[in-house]
Amino acid sequence: MMTLLEVAGLSVIYHTDEGTVYALDKIDLAVGKGEIVSVVGESGSGKSTLANTVIKLLPPYAKVTEGRVLFEGKDILSLSEEDMRSIRGNRISMIFQEPNIALNPLFKIKEFMTDVYLAHHPEASREEALSRSLEMLREARVPTPEDVLERYPHELSGGMKQRVLIATSLLNSPDLLIADEPTSALDVSVQAQIISLLKRLQREKNMSVIFITHDLAVAAQIADRIVVMYAGHVLEEGSVDEVFQKPLHPYTEMLMKSVPKIGAEKIESPPGSIPDLRRRIEQCPFMDRCPKAFGKCREKPPLIALGDRKVACWLYNEG
Ligand SMILES: Nc1ncnc2c1ncn2[C@@H]1O[C@H](COP(=O)(O)OP(=O)(O)OP(=O)(O)O)[C@@H](O)[C@H]1O
Ligand SMILES: [Mg+2]
Incomplete structure (x- = not known):
């Protein structure tokens, strides 16, 4: 499989009033053409920071301190904002965690969608942009697309807004779609519909997808491969089947135990909490919560x- 995106040794910090936050520490991640990779991890593990770095939408007080992000072999991090604008929303598009932030309440859906299309097709007419928007709403299985185009965001349900954003993200036929917890605010049946929608689009268009979630059960439904993140580090990576059959890292094991049984209401968070990221972690990031920790883990x-597969754990490393 051809590699579409390669993240290598990526570290990102935030300069905040409370000090420096070490949000990502030497992250490696590769996404093949047409592959769905799910990035899983608890809140604060750095999933959104990773997504925002790939699409170059970090706030000004964030800094990439080391590493590379290669898209089709080209270094994204060294691109000017102008060059990046021709890629963002076009070759790489993103569905954000919170649909209400992405949608402008003052604009009808048709205005929002046609603007996104026209930004990358300046030669196209409004009519062309409108018919493309309609086509993508149909692709996203929006029941009454003509009607939805005339609506304002507040007139739509959460599930419908997320479908509109998926349709919008597909307007320019991206090679890579980054979906940051697109289903976590939705109920389980809508969530299942969105997952099958993304899978179908990936199959039909050979699109690559990075699907971010804190929910391993959701990751298992959608992904080919899983990357487990914790406190700004990648702890484990492997195919969905392998990781589910035999999780290697004690953290992955712990996450699996917290996957709810079918019909259960809520996901239990595994015991303990993520370490303070205001100093750089020098030991195994999971050491303090790990039932299998031993002396070596201080390194x-x-x-x-x-x-x-890949794993960052001394249980599997004689070094
Ligand atoms: N804009 C920001 N300014 C300062 N710190 C931030 C910012 N965004 C994230 N962080 C910090 O960086 C770390 C990683 O956060 P991030 O939002 O990337 O995690 P996440 O895995 O996406 O979490 P969640 O599941 O809650 O969305 C956290 O410690 C968080 O507080
Ligand atoms: Mg996030």
């Missing part, structure tokens, strides 16, 4: 390859 284990 940070590197992410090593075991066949076609």
Whole structure:
């Protein structure tokens, strides 16, 4: 499989009033053409920071301190904002965690969608932009697309807004779609519909997807491969089947135990909490919560390859 996106040794910090936050520490991630990769991890593990770095939408007080982000072999981080604007929303598009922030309450859906299309097709007419918007709403299985185009965001349900955003993100046929928890605010049946929609679009258009979630059960439904993040580090990576059959990292095991049984109401958060990111982590990031920790864990284990899987844990590393 051809590699579309490669993140290598990426570290990102935020300069805040309370000090420096070490949000990402030497992250590695590769996404193949047409592949769905799910990034999973608890709140604060750095999933959104990773997504926002790839699409170059970090706030000004954030800084990439090391590493590379290569899209089709080209370094995204060194692109000017102008060059990035021709990629963002076009070759790479993103569905944000919170639909109400992405949609402008003052604009009808048709104005919002046609603007996104016209930004990358300045030669196109409004009519063309409108018919493309309609086509994408149909692709996203929006029941009454002509009617939805005439609506304001507040007139739509959460599930419908997220469908509109998916349709919008597909307007320019992106090669890579980054979906940051697009379903976590939705009820389970709508969530299942959105997941099957994304899978179908990925199949039909050979689109690559990075699907971010804190929910392993959702990741298992959608992804080919899973990347487990924790406190700004990648702890484990592998195919969905392998990771579910035999999680290697004790953190992944713990996450699996917190996956709800079918019919259960809520996901239980695993016990303990993510370490303070206001100083750089020098030991295994999971050491303080790990039932299997031993002396060696005071040194940070590197992410090593075991066949076609990867794990950052001294239990699997004689080093
Ligand atoms: N804009 C920001 N300014 C300052 N700190 C931030 C900012 N965004 C994230 N952080 C910090 O960076 C770390 C990683 O946060 P991030 O939002 O990337 O995690 P996440 O995995 O997406 O979490 P969630 O599941 O809650 O969305 C956290 O410690 C968070 O407080
Ligand atoms: Mg997030």
